Amino acid sequence: METRLLxxxxxxxxxxxxxAILDQIESLETQIVRNLSEAVQALLEENFDGLLxxxxxxxxxxxxxxxxxxxxxxxxxxxxQGGRRSDISLRAKEQNIELLSGARSDRRLGxxxxxxxxxLDTQAGAASEGIDPCHSLIGNLNQFSAAEILxxxxxxxxxxxxxxxxxxxxxxxxxxxxxxRHAVFGSVEGxxxxxxxxxxxxxxxxxxxxIISQEQTVNRPWAHLLIDNLxxxxxxxxxxxx
Amino acid sequence: MRDKDLExxxxxxxxxxxxxxxxxxxxTYGLDKAKPIISTEQEHQFTEIRGNLLQEIEYVFRELNxxxxxxxxxxxxxxxxxxxxxxxxxxxxxxxxxxxDWNGVFTKLGLMQGHLKARRKDLAEQTxxxxxxxxxxxxxxxxx
Numbered sequence: 265m266e267t268r269l270l271x272x273x274x275x276x277x278x279x280x281x282x283x284a285i286l287d288q289i290e291s292l293e294t295q296i297v298r299n300l301s302e303a304v305q306a307l308l309e310e311n312f313d314g315l316l317x318x319x320x321x322x323x324x325x326x327x328x329x330x331x332x333x334x335x336x337x338x339x340x341x342x343x344x345q346g347g348r349r350s351d352i353s354l355r356a357k358e359q360n361i362e363l364l365s366g367a368r369s370d371r372r373l374g375x376x377x378x379x380x381x382x383x384l385d386t387q388a389g390a391a392s393e394g395i396d397p398c399h400s401l402i403g404n405l406n407q408f409s410a411a412e413i414l415x416x417x418x419x420x421x422x423x424x425x426x427x428x429x430x431x432x433x434x435x436x437x438x439x440x441x442x443x444x445r446h447a448v449f450g451s452v453e454g455x456x457x458x459x460x461x462x463x464x465x466x467x468x469x470x471x472x473x474x475i476i477s478q479e480q481t482v483n484r485p486w487a488h489l490l491i492d493n494l495x496x497x498x499x500x501x502x503x504x505x506x
Numbered sequence: 507m508r509d510k511d512l513e514x515x516x517x518x519x520x521x522x523x524x525x526x527x528x529x530x531x532x533x534t535y536g537l538d539k540a541k542p543i544i545s546t547e548q549e550h551q552f553t554e555i556r557g558n559l560l561q562e563i564e565y566v567f568r569e570l571n572x573x574x575x576x577x578x579x580x581x582x583x584x585x586x587x588x589x590x591x592x593x594x595x596x597x598x599x600x601x602x603x604x605x606x607d608w609n610g611v612f613t614k615l616g617l618m619q620g621h622l623k624a625r626r627k628d629l630a631e632q633t634x635x636x637x638x639x640x641x642x643x644x645x646x647x648x649x650x
Contacts, residue, residue, distance in 0.1 A: 276517070
């Protein structure tokens with residue numbers, strides 16, 4: 265399976281050193297965007313295993329931080345032109361953004377980029393097929409959004425586990441008497457995982473009645489989560505140009 | 507196997523096509539009299555795309571060996587379309603020329619992209635050894 269990488273580069277025709285190296289990596293498909301709004305649009309529409317932002321260190325980390333707020337589980341790396349400052353490194357670490365140094369020889373840059381590409385998780389979850397009798401609710405996210413089905417289940421005071429499967433991977437949301445108790449998507453847990461699932465436009469979901477999580481990573485009422493995440497989604501969409 | 511030169515050309519032609527498509531979307535919007543409002547954001551986007559194209563076309567067309575075929579048409583589009591509002595104010599004849607020239611550039615770039623993708627597909631089916639062996643065997647015979 266091909267790894268899909270989104271590259272944010274403001275000047276991809278003339279500043280193409282890294283892009284030329286990425287071209288040479290087998291089983292990698294790279295899509296190039298020039299600005300933040302194009303990146304948001306691409307990330308909303310398609311599944312990418314990672315995002316590489318090229319440019320001046322401060323600007324690249326700013327853009328990465330901005331995108332991290334909207335895509336909490338995305339693997340983001342910044343390929344920095346020039347040196348890195350300690351404050352930038354600290355900010356990147358806080359936001360789980362990898363910093364790659366671009367001021368090296370082509371060979372070393374090639375090794376750095378190849379390592380980054382290989383580190384991307386390519387184990388995209390395959391959508392489950394078939395109907396299991398223990399699934400009390402099954403559907404597609406392109407017909408009902410995650411917000412709609414969670415709203416419906418919370419209003420009817422359900423307890424159980426929602427499993428969402430898409431090209432991005434699998435995620436689970438546990439409900440207990442109409443409240444979200446626990447959410448997990450890969451290494452992301454809690455409200456960040458709920459926020460991630462809110463953005464999914466494609467995939468399948470099913471609900472298994474009565475499965476309760478021992479863990480509790482979400483403490484706020486569903487109504488607050490819904491309002492916050494819908495507001496966040498609106499803000500994400502605002503970043504997308506006309 | 508992947509050919510570096512081919513991949514670079516494919517990347518350049520894809521970036522060009524993206525920009526020409528976006529430019530066309532904005533030109534079409536500008537020409538649509540049913541949509542009276544042209545936002546500053548749209549004008550900004552138009553200027554951005556036009557700026558990118560102006561600085562890149564000469565280099566990209568030279569890399570793709572297409573300067574003679576499309577450079578004139580591309581410049582004609584970029585000189586006629588100065589802004590979304592400017593496009594709306596063009597005469598019918600100028601609009602027709604604009605669309606014809608845009609279509610000329612887009613068609614050539616699309617054909618080139620198809621050609622490059624076909625070459626990439628051929629290459630992907632070959633190993634480096636078979637590629638160089640074929641090149642060696644297909645060399646024209648030279649007279650002594």
